[in-house]
Amino acid sequence: MDNLGTDNNPLLVAIVGSGPSGFYAAEALIKSDVKIKVDVIERLPSPYGLVRSGVAPDHQKLKQAINLYKKIADTPDFNLIANVTVGEDISVAELRKTHHAVIFTCGAETDRKLGISGEELKGSHTATEFVGWYNGHPDYRELEFDLSHDIAVIIGQGNVAADVSRILSKTVDELRHTDIAQHALDVLAESKLKEIHVIGRRGPAQAKFTPKELREFGELSDCNPIVQEQDLVLNDESKKELEEKSNITNKKIYDLFANFSKRELDSNKSKKCFFSFLLGPKEITGNISIEKLILEKNELSGEAFKQSAKGINETIEMDAGILFRSIGYRGVPISDVPFHEGWGTIPNEKGRVTDTDGVIVEQLYTGGWIKRGPSGIIGTNRACSVETVRCLLEDLDKLNIETKKSGAEGIYSILNNKNIRHISFDDWTKIDTEEVKHGEPKGKPREKYTYVNEMLSVIN
Numbered sequence: 001m002d003n004l005g006t007d008n009n010p011l012l013v014a015i016v017g018s019g020p021s022g023f024y025a026a027e028a029l030i031k032s033d034v035k036i037k038v039d040v041i042e043r044l045p046s047p048y049g050l051v052r053s054g055v056a057p058d059h060q061k062l063k064q065a066i067n068l069y070k071k072i073a074d075t076p077d078f079n080l081i082a083n084v085t086v087g088e089d090i091s092v093a094e095l096r097k098t099h100h101a102v103i104f105t106c107g108a109e110t111d112r113k114l115g116i117s118g119e120e121l122k123g124s125h126t127a128t129e130f131v132g133w134y135n136g137h138p139d140y141r142e143l144e145f146d147l148s149h150d151i152a153v154i155i156g157q158g159n160v161a162a163d164v165s166r167i168l169s170k171t172v173d174e175l176r177h178t179d180i181a182q183h184a185l186d187v188l189a190e191s192k193l194k195e196i197h198v199i200g201r202r203g204p205a206q207a208k209f210t211p212k213e214l215r216e217f218g219e220l221s222d223c224n225p226i227v228q229e230q231d232l233v234l235n236d237e238s239k240k241e242l243e244e245k246s247n248i249t250n251k252k253i254y255d256l257f258a259n260f261s262k263r264e265l266d267s268n269k270s271k272k273c274f275f276s277f278l279l280g281p282k283e284i285t286g287n288i289s290i291e292k293l294i295l296e297k298n299e300l301s302g303e304a305f306k307q308s309a310k311g312i313n314e315t316i317e318m319d320a321g322i323l324f325r326s327i328g329y330r331g332v333p334i335s336d337v338p339f340h341e342g343w344g345t346i347p348n349e350k351g352r353v354t355d356t357d358g359v360i361v362e363q364l365y366t367g368g369w370i371k372r373g374p375s376g377i378i379g380t381n382r383a384c385s386v387e388t389v390r391c392l393l394e395d396l397d398k399l400n401i402e403t404k405k406s407g408a409e410g411i412y413s414i415l416n417n418k419n420i421r422h423i424s425f426d427d428w429t430k431i432d433t434e435e436v437k438h439g440e441p442k443g444k445p446r447e448k449y450t451y452v453n454e455m456l457s458v459i460n
């Protein structure tokens with residue numbers, strides 16, 4: 001047999017997950033000197049992962065990453081096999097037989113838990129659910145969000161919390177020309193919310209927003225951003241943090257909070273979005289639905305940049321009609337793939353999957369959030385996937401086994417034997433075209449299909 005990675009014996013790689021890290025891994029493989037065939041397997045009929053169903057609809061610029069992904073998908077060595085769940089429709093053991101290597105880039109699909117009583121009450125939601133719902137993700141299509149209350153609370157001060165609270169703070173006119181799902185726009189149009197509270201367990205110097213995202217709260221057409229001046233008093237360690245040149249992002253965030261605290265309230269605006277700090281969620285109370293949130297006042301302890309929040313045994317009570325926990329994502333295990341329960345990631349060394357004792361599992365690799373945890377912006381995943389692909393290509397000799405691999409044909413034969421409908425990139429393009437067409441009369445970039453069977457019927 002010819003050497004692996006040559007025209008007659010291309011390196012066959014299966015990538016699980018078609019979000020940014022999956023596309024960046026495919027790109028790095030295709031651009032390498034080695035002859036490659038890449039099969040990207042996706043659970044939904046639609047590709048692009050969080051760029052389609054995580055990035056906020058009013059942040060269309062961020063979705064331009066899709067233009068690059070389309071170019072990658074257009075190359076002859078790229079193949080999409082969508083509407084297929086690895087671990088259910090096809091096993092990892094089967095993929096190890098059909099391909100030389102498998103890269104898991106399946107993201108962090110679920111949320112971290114607060115672990116407090118009342119978390120499961122009606123009206124207490126995860127950010128993932130709300131984000132998936134307004135972005136038209138089929139998994140969240142049937143969820144209901146009751147916005148008939150005065151007060152919404154968001155726990156967490158990262159960019160996902162910013163997205164959730166901004167969508168709640170905006171008017172329908174500010175959203176109607178985005179690709180927000182129509183069902184979500186209809187519910188938001190009836191929203192009675194007057195107050196949105198965004199709660200941080202640490203201080204204003206530690207909030208994890210990025211300046212662009214926080215600045216948008218100052219530009220909302222019907223919502224005042226509110227920060228209490230006394231909440232901006234910093235301890236010495238936090239002052240040190242903000243003086244550090246490399247910590248310019250947090251300095252900008254703090255300055256934006258200071259700016260909000262000095263703004264005059266615009267009485268023509270009907271909503272207020274409060275940013276509060278040093279408050280740790282202790283309990284959510286209510287009968288069937290959530291009514292109140294009990295928060296413990298916190299103080300910071302530890303040295304600069306390592307400060308953690310500690311309760312001071314003083315609690316406050318807050319009315320809350322609806323609550324969103326936005327405290328970070330975590331990955332979901334796939335059968336036959338090692339998983340670190342504590343971190344919610346696949347254990348790995350620079351992208352080479354290891355078992356929980358650190359021993360490398362041959363043929364398996366990982367990239368993106370399931371590799372390193374849910375951090376960074378879309379572009380961060382490029383460097384992450386490039387590192388993984390570099391390791392994979394270094395391992396070429398180990399992957400060069402004599403047994404012939406069947407690649408995509410092998411996958412199709414397994415799926416066809418089980419009568420599993422799979423979707424190609426061309427099929428997806430038909431769905432894509434229809435979505436764009438349906439969006440046009442409404443002045444939207446697209447109107448998404450929000451049910452899998454609707455997407456499949458377009459191809460039929």
Ligand code: NAP
Nearest residue numbers: 156157158159160161201202208326327328329374375376
């Ligand atoms: P994140 O940035 O890690 O923020 C999580 C927030 O939850 C932090 O404020 C954290 O506080 C808080 N938190 C964690 N555990 C908590 C607990 N037990 N009780 C109370 N608060 C708790 O996560 P994310 O917002 O989910 O975002 C994930 C990644 O996606 C980030 O890198 C983000 O920048 C990125 N993203 C980017 C964009 C964009 O570029 N527009 C949009 C969305 C997401 P501590 O700091 O104290 O831990």
